[in-house]
Amino acid sequence: MDTRFDVLGIGNAIVDVLARAEDDFLAKQGMAKGSMALIDEPRAQSIYDAMGPATEASGGSAANTIVGVASFGGRAAFVGKVKDDELGRAFTHDIRAAGVAFDTPPASEGPSTARCYVLVTADGERTMNTYLGAAQDLHPNDVDEATITSASIVYLEGYLWDPPQAKEAFRKAAKIAHGAGRKVALTLSDAFCVGRYRDEFLNLMTTGAVDLIFANESELHSLYETSDFDTALAALRKDVKLGVVTRSEKGCVVISGGETVAVPAAPIDKLIDATGAGDLFAAGFLVGHARGADFGTSARLGGLAAAEVIQHLGARPLTSLKALAQEQGLLK
Amino acid sequence: MDTRFDVLGIGNAIVDVLARAEDDFLAKQGMAKGSMALIDEPRAQSIYDAMGPATEASGGSAANTIVGVASFGGRAAFVGKVKDDELGRAFTHDIRAAGVAFDTPPASEGPSTARCYVLVTADGERTMNTYLGAAQDLHPNDVDEATITSASIVYLEGYLWDPPQAKEAFRKAAKIAHGAGRKVALTLSDAFCVGRYRDEFLNLMTTGAVDLIFANESELHSLYETSDFDTALAALRKDVKLGVVTRSEKGCVVISGGETVAVPAAPIDKLIDATGAGDLFAAGFLVGHARGADFGTSARLGGLAAAEVIQHLGARPLTSLKALAQEQGLLK
Numbered sequence: 001m002d003t004r005f006d007v008l009g010i011g012n013a014i015v016d017v018l019a020r021a022e023d024d025f026l027a028k029q030g031m032a033k034g035s036m037a038l039i040d041e042p043r044a045q046s047i048y049d050a051m052g053p054a055t056e057a058s059g060g061s062a063a064n065t066i067v068g069v070a071s072f073g074g075r076a077a078f079v080g081k082v083k084d085d086e087l088g089r090a091f092t093h094d095i096r097a098a099g100v101a102f103d104t105p106p107a108s109e110g111p112s113t114a115r116c117y118v119l120v121t122a123d124g125e126r127t128m129n130t131y132l133g134a135a136q137d138l139h140p141n142d143v144d145e146a147t148i149t150s151a152s153i154v155y156l157e158g159y160l161w162d163p164p165q166a167k168e169a170f171r172k173a174a175k176i177a178h179g180a181g182r183k184v185a186l187t188l189s190d191a192f193c194v195g196r197y198r199d200e201f202l203n204l205m206t207t208g209a210v211d212l213i214f215a216n217e218s219e220l221h222s223l224y225e226t227s228d229f230d231t232a233l234a235a236l237r238k239d240v241k242l243g244v245v246t247r248s249e250k251g252c253v254v255i256s257g258g259e260t261v262a263v264p265a266a267p268i269d270k271l272i273d274a275t276g277a278g279d280l281f282a283a284g285f286l287v288g289h290a291r292g293a294d295f296g297t298s299a300r301l302g303g304l305a306a307a308e309v310i311q312h313l314g315a316r317p318l319t320s321l322k323a324l325a326q327e328q329g330l331l332k
Numbered sequence: 333m334d335t336r337f338d339v340l341g342i343g344n345a346i347v348d349v350l351a352r353a354e355d356d357f358l359a360k361q362g363m364a365k366g367s368m369a370l371i372d373e374p375r376a377q378s379i380y381d382a383m384g385p386a387t388e389a390s391g392g393s394a395a396n397t398i399v400g401v402a403s404f405g406g407r408a409a410f411v412g413k414v415k416d417d418e419l420g421r422a423f424t425h426d427i428r429a430a431g432v433a434f435d436t437p438p439a440s441e442g443p444s445t446a447r448c449y450v451l452v453t454a455d456g457e458r459t460m461n462t463y464l465g466a467a468q469d470l471h472p473n474d475v476d477e478a479t480i481t482s483a484s485i486v487y488l489e490g491y492l493w494d495p496p497q498a499k500e501a502f503r504k505a506a507k508i509a510h511g512a513g514r515k516v517a518l519t520l521s522d523a524f525c526v527g528r529y530r531d532e533f534l535n536l537m538t539t540g541a542v543d544l545i546f547a548n549e550s551e552l553h554s555l556y557e558t559s560d561f562d563t564a565l566a567a568l569r570k571d572v573k574l575g576v577v578t579r580s581e582k583g584c585v586v587i588s589g590g591e592t593v594a595v596p597a598a599p600i601d602k603l604i605d606a607t608g609a610g611d612l613f614a615a616g617f618l619v620g621h622a623r624g625a626d627f628g629t630s631a632r633l634g635g636l637a638a639a640e641v642i643q644h645l646g647a648r649p650l651t652s653l654k655a656l657a658q659e660q661g662l663l664k
Contacts, residue, residue: 048425049425052429052430053390053399053425053427053429053430054422054429055387055646056388056389057387057388058385067385086417086418086419090386090388093380093381093385097351097383098385112418316385
């Protein structure tokens with residue numbers, strides 16, 4: 001069956017509220033640098049009151065990935081829940097204007113559109129505080145069979161395990177995708193998220209509900225509760241058909257059965273803001289993989305997109321990734 | 333009498349919605365490149381629907397200036413009207429987090445917070461479309477005598493002539509300021525704004541309601557309806573006590589009575605986004621002038637701030653202008 005989309009992403013629909021911060025602001029606020037913390041509305045207000053002047057930009061991990069897929073010229077769709085408020089309308093505008101099909105109906109009542117307070121320190125590291133708001137109300141009914149079956153790869157973020165009903169939407173989407181012979185990919189999202197849902201994630205892998213896992217080193221170590229990279233990689237190789245492990249400036253490793261492909265990181269001039277690095281790596285890899293590129297080429301596409309996004313403030317590409325990839329001879 | 337503030341600004345409280353655009357987008361939308369057009373709500377919606385992915389950041393001409401004053405370490409206050417909605421709360425957060433006193437009560441009903449759709453083309457030029465919304469409801473009652481008299485300089489934007497009641501707030505503020513022996517400064521805002529209110533602006537100058545005029549070349553030419561710079565400058569010299577004319581990469585000219593001081597532009601690596609150049613020039617000049625610096629030093633502070641803001645996307649400084657000025661030996 002033909003596909004309408006290369007990649008369909010399901011994730012928390014979030015607007016980022018970005019500001020620069022000093023290390024001692026993080027300390028005073030009790031934030032663990034580099035992490036993502038879930039916060040409630042009073043805490044969101046208290047962080048916002050204390051932080052510096054900010055800018056607002058659409059974010060959300062899988063949403064960033066899907067926008068990256070579209071920037072590569074991939075056919076892309078997204079499923080996620082906003083409220084029908086100003087930030088929700090901004091999220092909707094931005095993802096559609098990036099060329100992504102996005103038709104999940106917004107909530108007309110309940111909590112406001114999700115916000116992530118992103119504090120970027122001088123070293124380029126980002127520390128995130130997420131108020132899930134309306135994203136918590138993503139429901140299995142928001143997952144439409146016809147849309148799921150029309151995508152080569154369904155891509156899900158581990159963060160979806162946080163909102164109570166979203167994991168059911170996730171399971172439903174995976175089942176539909178496999179029923180139609182499509183692939184299901186999952187990012188482990190972050191090491192703390194893995195800590196919260198380790199057994200469930202491992203179960204998704206070993207039962208074959210997920211075909212492709214994206215993880216960075218700390219997520220992988222958290223998943224297998226080991227500090228030894230080779231031990232963790234061997235376990236991943238056994239548990240999933242295709243594993244892609246990103247290692248920041250050390251590049252990435254792709255494993256599949258007995259096969260191993262290591263690709264160095266794309267060079268950068270200066271790290272400005274690490275927000276979106278993993279999301280955009282996944283975008284490049286997924287575009288390559290959906291279109292039948294080999295692992296090495298797919299990983300290079302991922303590295304290219306990650307390098308673009310970490311050299312400016314914000315989690316979505318500011319230039320055409322398709323043009324960048326064509327310059328490098330990675331895409332036609 | 334002592335002052336609490338170096339500069340108090342009165343202007344339209346606006347949130348910028350910024351996106352990159354191609355020249356042909358401007359042409360298709362019938363936009364005059366480099367200009368500011370006033371738009372109604374349906375037109376705002378139609379532009380937003382057509383434009384690319386955007387980011388939101390607080391803006392407004394005088395508000396940007398006042399944030400610049402604070403970034404230089406100046407004591408700064410702002411008067412302007414937002415609605416009590418998401419964008420209004422973002423505007424309020426951002427200006428207060430920048431260290432500016434901002435206490436104008438938000439509107440609880442009526443139109444939403446003002447938005448400016450800013451399209452930035454590859455050459456760094458910005459084209460603006462402003463929906464004034466709640467900013468139209470700035471009322472003379474929002475101008476508080478105690479606050480006005482506590483500022484060395486009251487700074488007003490010419491754009492305030494657009495909302496029907498704001499000019500009364502403007503006149504009231506100017507009168508109070510002069511009554512307390514303070515200075516009143518006005519920026520002409522843009523050449524089209526000058527076209528709309530030429531006679532009223534000239535009247536403010538020749539009657540002494542305004543002591544200091546900021547204008548760029550095209551505004552000056554529009555004010556005196558001449559294409560000859562020297563003719564226009566001679567007329568300005570006659571009409572106002574202190575005139576500051578910015579000339580982009582040619583720097584600026586300060587005139588006062590028989591005195592003329594020309595200062596070259598600060599060097600830049602690359603023009604990324606011209607949004608805020610005039611606003612930030614005014615910030616530097618006003619800080620210097622309020623603190624008794626000579627015209628040359630004040631103009632250099634202006635040039636420094638303009639150079640910072642045009643080398644990144646967005647209309648407000650991303651770094652401490654005080655630190656920059658100290659590096660250059662322009663501020664203690």
